[in-house]
Amino acid sequence: MFLILAMNCKNTKKIEEIRKRLYNFYGPLNWWPADNTFEVCVGAILTQNTSWKNVEKAIQNLKKAKILDCRTIAEEREKFIANLIKPSGYFNQKAKKLKAFCVFLKENYGCSLNEFFNSGNVEDLRKKLLSIWGIGKETADSILLYAGNKPVFVVDAYTKRVFSRHGICNEDVEYDQLRNCVENTIYKNVSFYNEFHAGLVSIGKDYCKKTSPVCNLCPLKDV
Numbered sequence: 506m507f508l509i510l511a512m513n514c515k516n517t518k519k520i521e522e523i524r525k526r527l528y529n530f531y532g533p534l535n536w537w538p539a540d541n542t543f544e545v546c547v548g549a550i551l552t553q554n555t556s557w558k559n560v561e562k563a564i565q566n567l568k569k570a571k572i573l574d575c576r577t578i579a580e581e582r583e584k585f586i587a588n589l590i591k592p593s594g595y596f597n598q599k600a601k602k603l604k605a606f607c608v609f610l611k612e613n614y615g616c617s618l619n620e621f622f623n624s625g626n627v628e629d630l631r632k633k634l635l636s637i638w639g640i641g642k643e644t645a646d647s648i649l650l651y652a653g654n655k656p657v658f659v660v661d662a663y664t665k666r667v668f669s670r671h672g673i674c675n676e677d678v679e680y681d682q683l684r685n686c687v688e689n690t691i692y693k694n695v696s697f698y699n700e701f702h703a704g705l706v707s708i709g710k711d712y713c714k715k716t717s718p719v720c721n722l723c724p725l726k727d728v
C-alpha cells in the first residue's frame with residue numbers, strides 16, 4: 506500500500522523544503538482562530554465552500570443567539586440554526602451537518618469533545634467522524650488536527666494547487682494519497698502539520714492564485 510502511495514508522491518524533499526520556506530516566510534500562524542475546541546469544530550463544518558469572513562459572521566450570530574454549544578445545537582430546530590448561519594452559504598445543508606455532528610457528540614459522548622478525542626486512535630476517530638452525515642475528509646481532518654491536536658495533515662484545494670504546480674503530484678490526486686505522502690515525509694508533529702496547512706492556505710490566497718499565480722514575488726519561486 507505504501508509503495509503505491511509513495512509512487513504517486515514525487516520528490517518528497519520538495520515537500521520539506523516548501524514547509525520550511527512557508528514557516529520562515531510567515532512565521533507561526535497559530536491556527537485555528539476560535540475561542541474553544543467546540544468552536545473549531547463548528548468553524549471546520551461552516552467553512553466548506555466559503556470564505557473565512559463569512560464563517561466568522563455565522564459564528565458571531567450563533568454566539569449572539571447564545572446557542573454556540575453542543576447540547577443546544579443538538580436540540581435546536583434546524584430552521585432556526587439555518588437562519589443564523591446564512592452568511593456562511595449552503596445554510597440549510599450546513600445546519601443539518603452541524604446538528605448531525607452535535608447529535609453524534611451528545612448521544613455518544615455526552616457532548617464531551619475530550620471524551621470523544623480519547624475514545625480511540627487517530628484512525629478510529631477519523632472513521633467515527635466520517636460516519637457523521639456531511640463530514641468529509643477535509644472537515645474530519647481539520648477537526649482532528651485543530652480541535653483534537655492529533656498529528657493529521659489536512660489536504661485542501663490550496664495544497665493540491667501548490668504541490669501540483671511544483672511537480673509533486675497531479676492536481677486531481679486522491680485525498681488520502683496526498684495526506685499519506687505528506688505524513689510519510691514530514692515528521693509526525695501537531696505543530697508542524699498545523700503550521701504547514703496554515704502556510705499553504707496563506708500562500709494559496711496571497712500568491713498561488715487559481716488563474717494568475719504571482720510567482721515572481723512568491724517565497725516558493727525557486728523550489
Ligand code: SF4
Pocket residue numbers: 667670671708712713714718719720721723724725726727
Ligand atoms: S505562486 Fe508560483 S512559486 Fe508560488 S507556490 Fe504558486 S506556482 Fe509556486
